[in-house]
Amino acid sequence: MPKIAKPLGALEVSRLSGAGLHAVGTIAGLYLAINKNGARSWILRTKVGNRRTDIGLGSYPAIALSVARERALEAKEKIRQGIDPIADKRARRSVIEWTFDRCAAEYIALHRAGWKNAKHAQQWENTLATYASPEFGSKHVREIGISEVLSAIQPHWLTKNETMVRLRNRIELVLSWAAVKGFRAKENPAAWRGNLDSVLPKPSKVNKRKAHKALAYTDINRFVSRLTLSDGMSAKCLHFLILTATRSNEARGAQWSEIDMQGQTWTIPAERMKAGISHRIPLSAPAVALLASLPRFEGNDNVFQGRANKPLSDMSLTLHMRRMEVDAVPHGFRSTFVDWAAERTNYPPELREMALAHKIANQTQAAYQRGDMFERRRALMNDWAVFVHTPPAQVSVRQIRGAA
Numbered sequence: 070m071p072k073i074a075k076p077l078g079a080l081e082v083s084r085l086s087g088a089g090l091h092a093v094g095t096i097a098g099l100y101l102a103i104n105k106n107g108a109r110s111w112i113l114r115t116k117v118g119n120r121r122t123d124i125g126l127g128s129y130p131a132i133a134l135s136v137a138r139e140r141a142l143e144a145k146e147k148i149r150q151g152i153d154p155i156a157d158k159r160a161r162r163s164v165i166e167w168t169f170d171r172c173a174a175e176y177i178a179l180h181r182a183g184w185k186n187a188k189h190a191q192q193w194e195n196t197l198a199t200y201a202s203p204e205f206g207s208k209h210v211r212e213i214g215i216s217e218v219l220s221a222i223q224p225h226w227l228t229k230n231e232t233m234v235r236l237r238n239r240i241e242l243v244l245s246w247a248a249v250k251g252f253r254a255k256e257n258p259a260a261w262r263g264n265l266d267s268v269l270p271k272p273s274k275v276n277k278r279k280a281h282k283a284l285a286y287t288d289i290n291r292f293v294s295r296l297t298l299s300d301g302m303s304a305k306c307l308h309f310l311i312l313t314a315t316r317s318n319e320a321r322g323a324q325w326s327e328i329d330m331q332g333q334t335w336t337i338p339a340e341r342m343k344a345g346i347s348h349r350i351p352l353s354a355p356a357v358a359l360l361a362s363l364p365r366f367e368g369n370d371n372v373f374q375g376r377a378n379k380p381l382s383d384m385s386l387t388l389h390m391r392r393m394e395v396d397a398v399p400h401g402f403r404s405t406f407v408d409w410a411a412e413r414t415n416y417p418p419e420l421r422e423m424a425l426a427h428k429i430a431n432q433t434q435a436a437y438q439r440g441d442m443f444e445r446r447r448a449l450m451n452d453w454a455v456f457v458h459t460p461p462a463q464v465s466v467r468q469i470r471g472a473a
Contacts, residue, residue, distance in 0.1 A: 079134050090114070093134065096141045101129060111137040113144055117153050124154055167252045169213060170206040173197050173243045196236050197243075200225070210244060211253040218259045219268065226269055230276040237261065283401030286409035286456075293457050295393060303389040305363060306373040306381055310399060312356040312454055314406040314424055316343065317399045321381045323372040325365065333357055333447075348426040351447035353454035409456060416449050424449055 076094030077085075082101060085091045090100040090112065098114040111126035126132065126140040144154040173193075181190045197206075205217040218240055222233050241259035248255045259265070284292055293311065296304050310320040319337055328335050333352040339345050352360075366374060375381040386399040403425055410421045424446050 077134075082134050083130070093137075096138055096145070099138065099141045111140070113141045115145065115148065117148055117155075122155065167210055167247065168207050169210050169243065170197075170202055172210050172247045172250075172252065173201070173206075173239075176243050176246045179246075192235075193239060196232060197239060200233075200236050201240055209252075210247040213244065213253070213258060215258040215264070215268075218265070222265075223269065227275055230272055234272050234276070237265065282397045283404035283408075284395065284397045286405050286412065287461060289402075289405055289409070289457050290460055292393075292395065299389075301389070302373050302375070303381060303385045305359065307386050307389060307399065309356060309359055309373075310386070311402045311405075311457060312353060312359070313350050313450070314403055314453070315350065316403070317386055318383065321373055321375075321383070321386070323380075324370040325372055326370050328352075328360065328372070330357060330360065342426060344426060346426075349443060350424075351443060351450050353451045355454045355458060356450075406453060409453065410449065413456070414449070414452065416445075420445055420449060 074092035074094040082091075082093055085101055085103065088103050088105045090102050092100055096113075100112045100114060101109055102112045103109050109129040111129060111132055113124040113126055115122060115124065124144050126137050126144070129137075132140070147154045147157060177190055177193050184190055200221045204221040205213050208217065218237070221240070222237055226233050237259055241257055241261075244253065244257050244259055247253045248257065257264075289311070293308065296308050306320055309323070310317065313320065313335065315337075319341060322341055323335070323337075327337060333354075335350040335352055337348045337350070339347045342348050360372065363372065364374075366378070369378050371378070371380050373381050375385065390397060390399065407421055407425070410416055410424075411418075420442055423442055
């Protein structure tokens with residue numbers, strides 16, 4: 070049994086220095102441990118059964134001397150009762166801390182850096198907090214079964230199917246992470262195949278998702294002609310979006326550093342792309358001319374400047390189209406481009422898919438198609454720009470047939 074050292078007061082403890090264990094008295098085996106970096110913590114050196122054990126009681130000065138002595142007495146009392154304080158603490162921590170909410174927070178924190186933007190993490194937090202937490206957020210993950218998962222998902226499966234599909238997937242991932250960490254069994258009650266698919270109708274049967282409203286390709290020239298009458302930045306961005314067949318966030322977030330005016334190329338970095346892969350876009354002459362007409366601001370790399378030196382907001386293009394009283398949305402221009410390419414040209418489908426930064430659906434074809442068909446896409450985008458700026462009555466046979 071360790072000897073009891075001379076009792077030290079709080080002031081004397083604060084003056085202790087030098088790496089090692091410093092006995093503080095009153096309770097046998099109670100030490101202030103100081104490591105080589107000067108960090109300090111409380112240690113109770115004692116025996117649990119026949120095994121010598123060091124029990125951590127907290128860091129100093131966050132844990133005061135008086136509290137450290139109380140914790141040491143509690144630990145010794147547990148040992149006297151035949152309880153291992155370390156094992157008991159580990160068990161209680163498992164019961165109290167590893168609730169679904171805690172596991173979800175840990176999962177999000179670990180994966181946040183790998184997600185493309187902060188909005189994705191916020192969506193995770195919002196869906197879990199809205200639908201999962203009220204049902205089983207405070208439960209330990211080992212207690213969550215199919216009934217708990219269904220309590221969160223089933224009431225909204227028919228009315229909010231797209232959101233519930235995401236929610237189910239997120240619950241499954243959190244529970245899978247908890248299983249790997251050893252907090253629950255590996256069987257996952259949120260899995261779809263061979264599990265929830267026998268209880269809930271398929272999303273494809275429930276989710277009647279509406280396509281983005283798009284302008285007919287036969288009306289694109291009339292729309293762009295009206296668009297060019299406006300000098301606003303939203304109109305300029307919409308025009309550029311149409312000429313490049315890009316998504317709204319890609320166009321609005323365009324940076325001058327991404328654009329090679331001489332090479333007539335726009336390279337969007339992977340972190341700004343939906344698929345997480347960088348995308349090169351050949352710029353037609355009208356697209357280059359549009360960029361050349363835009364003002365540049367010193368110390369700011371935004372191509373389409375919004376308020377407070379930031380890119381245009383996510384609603385700026387939609388609002389501009391509403392003011393023009395057009396029954397379509399910015400994303401719909403990608404469909405307009407596809408319809409034109411399919412109906413009026415002979416360009417192959419995979420070329421159109423590459424222009425849209427889509428993956429090639431045919432896996433065999435994708436395996437052999439290593440390049441990005443850049444020069445052929447340049448011809449496609451040039452033809453598209455000509456069609457966009459040519460009144461319907463003046464469209465030539467060449468513009469209708471495109472290139473083989």
